[in-house]
Amino acid sequence: MRLITIQGDTEFASVEQQRRLVSSAPSERDLRSIVRINAEEMRHGWQMSYLLVQYFGDAGKAEARKLLERCADRRERLLGAFNEPVEDWLDFFTFTAFVDRDGMYQLKMLSHSGFGPLSRSMGPMLNEESFHLLTGLTGLQRILRAGKVPVEIVQKVLSRWLPVCYDLFGHERSRGAAKAYLWSLKGRFNEEIAGPVTDPETLNEAARGLYYKEVQGLVGLLNKEIGDGKSKLSVPDLKFRRGIGEYKDKRFSVRGKPLDEEAYTRHLGEVLPTESDRQELRRLMKEPDWIAVAA
Numbered sequence: 001m002r003l004i005t006i007q008g009d010t011e012f013a014s015v016e017q018q019r020r021l022v023s024s025a026p027s028e029r030d031l032r033s034i035v036r037i038n039a040e041e042m043r044h045g046w047q048m049s050y051l052l053v054q055y056f057g058d059a060g061k062a063e064a065r066k067l068l069e070r071c072a073d074r075r076e077r078l079l080g081a082f083n084e085p086v087e088d089w090l091d092f093f094t095f096t097a098f099v100d101r102d103g104m105y106q107l108k109m110l111s112h113s114g115f116g117p118l119s120r121s122m123g124p125m126l127n128e129e130s131f132h133l134l135t136g137l138t139g140l141q142r143i144l145r146a147g148k149v150p151v152e153i154v155q156k157v158l159s160r161w162l163p164v165c166y167d168l169f170g171h172e173r174s175r176g177a178a179k180a181y182l183w184s185l186k187g188r189f190n191e192e193i194a195g196p197v198t199d200p201e202t203l204n205e206a207a208r209g210l211y212y213k214e215v216q217g218l219v220g221l222l223n224k225e226i227g228d229g230k231s232k233l234s235v236p237d238l239k240f241r242r243g244i245g246e247y248k249d250k251r252f253s254v255r256g257k258p259l260d261e262e263a264y265t266r267h268l269g270e271v272l273p274t275e276s277d278r279q280e281l282r283r284l285m286k287e288p289d290w291i292a293v294a295a
């Protein structure tokens with residue numbers, strides 16, 4: 001019930017985070033994409049609610065009700081990334097490319113669940129999810145191709161979102177993750193090829209490692225859109241600005257270098273989006289050519 005509740009909570013949350021952007025879509029096609037994504041996230045939320053109501057008695061009904069009562073705008077959602085404001089279309093594409101990708105990892109792990117109604121729910125959700133990931137990645141490619149938004153600002157937005165994605169995988173060592181696996185409530189992302197489990201308490205870390213590697217490949221793809229001689233994007237270190245686990249609240253740079261308090265505060269001011277970056281984005285996004293036309 002807990003696993004389903006958390007999954008459902010993220011689905012409704014992402015609708016709350018994204019819905020305001022409907023009025024600022026850069027094109028008709030982007031408008032259709034965001035509406036489709038919102039509708040599908042809503043459907044994922046209902047699908048999880050259905051499982052709670054159908055299979056978990058009064059306790060499940062109470063949890064399903066709470067899925068609709070909590071609100072991302074009040075930062076009441078269960079996982080940090082789903083309380084973060086999605087402020088503009090650069091955020092939206094970054095969110096769908098990287099936060100939804102984390103969601104896809106979770107769905108794939110749940111697709112191995114021994115609880116049939118849950119694992120059978122995952123196929124259709126995963127199909128829809130792949131559209132969200134593609135929308136995000138191609139959106140970022142189109143922004144970089146257009147060359148109007150400074151790469152430095154795109155980098156700052158990546159540096160803001162990726163640490164919360166790393167957090168979504170949970171603690172490096174987790175008894176909860178071990179139990180979920182040993183009780184067959186959840187599998188591994190790469191279950192088919194992963195071989196025997198040596199230490200079930202490290203399954204979160206293994207999933208995060210796979211995600212990190214995939215993200216590096218995707219950022220490599222994004223870099224192909226950036227002209228020669230310009231600075232390229234990089235993936236923030238796993239220790240940077242973490243809110244969960246071993247590195248929680250510790251002071252590391254985006255490159256993973258330990259910093260003292262003063263240097264760290266200065267560093268955050270340099271590597272995360274500032275109010276003036278947001279202003280510049282708002283100004284740029286009023287121009288018609290800030291993002292390339294979808295292929």
Ligand SMILES: [Fe+2]
Pocket residue numbers: 011040041044103129
């Ligand atoms: Fe979803």
Ligand SMILES: [Fe+2]
Pocket residue numbers: 041100103129132
């Ligand atoms: Fe999604």
